[in-house]
Amino acid sequence: MENFTPVPALIGGLIIGLATSLMLAFNGRIAGISGIVGALLAPTPGDARWRVFFVGGLLFGGVGMWMATPEAFQSELVRSPALLVVAGLLVGFGTRLGSGCTSGHGVCGISRLSVRSLVSTITFIAAGAATVVVTRLLMGDV
Numbered sequence: 001m002e003n004f005t006p007v008p009a010l011i012g013g014l015i016i017g018l019a020t021s022l023m024l025a026f027n028g029r030i031a032g033i034s035g036i037v038g039a040l041l042a043p044t045p046g047d048a049r050w051r052v053f054f055v056g057g058l059l060f061g062g063v064g065m066w067m068a069t070p071e072a073f074q075s076e077l078v079r080s081p082a083l084l085v086v087a088g089l090l091v092g093f094g095t096r097l098g099s100g101c102t103s104g105h106g107v108c109g110i111s112r113l114s115v116r117s118l119v120s121t122i123t124f125i126a127a128g129a130a131t132v133v134v135t136r137l138l139m140g141d142v
Contacts (some may be wrong), residue, residue: 019031019113020103020108020111021111030104030108031104031108032053032100032101032103032104032106032108033090033101033103034095034100034103034104035104036051036054037051037055038095038096039051040055040069076100098120098123098124099120100117100120102121102124104117104126105117105124106120106121
């Protein structure tokens with residue numbers, strides 16, 4: 001197994017769990033990224049400010065990490081940009097179809113013992129695994 005880092009992974013998971021718990025406790029909202037971003041596209045008066053700050057925090061946090069540890073972001077683009085755009089659009093379509101994404105269902109929903117979120121998360125993982133198998137077979141990356 002490459003790059004097995006259990007301690008940083010555990011710390012990261014704890015931080016994600018704490019952040020989503022705080023979001024629910026203090027804002028009464030689920031930290032589902034697709035729902036937060038989706039509601040910015042057609043904002044409700046008085047509801048957009050916290051969403052902008054949330055998304056801004058995600059972006060600035062990523063930029064901050066990139067500035068602090070640029071080597072962690074070095075990767076080789078192995079697919080065409082057009083294919084990545086299509087994949088991103090399909091993910092966006094899937095999050096609307098599934099009424100949420102892995103952060104909303106997988107992190108927040110399962111922790112609230114939501115059966116719907118458990119089924120959704122299992123479906124996400126199965127569809128992702130099937131997609132990897134199919135694309136590797138079709139593109140010869142086996």
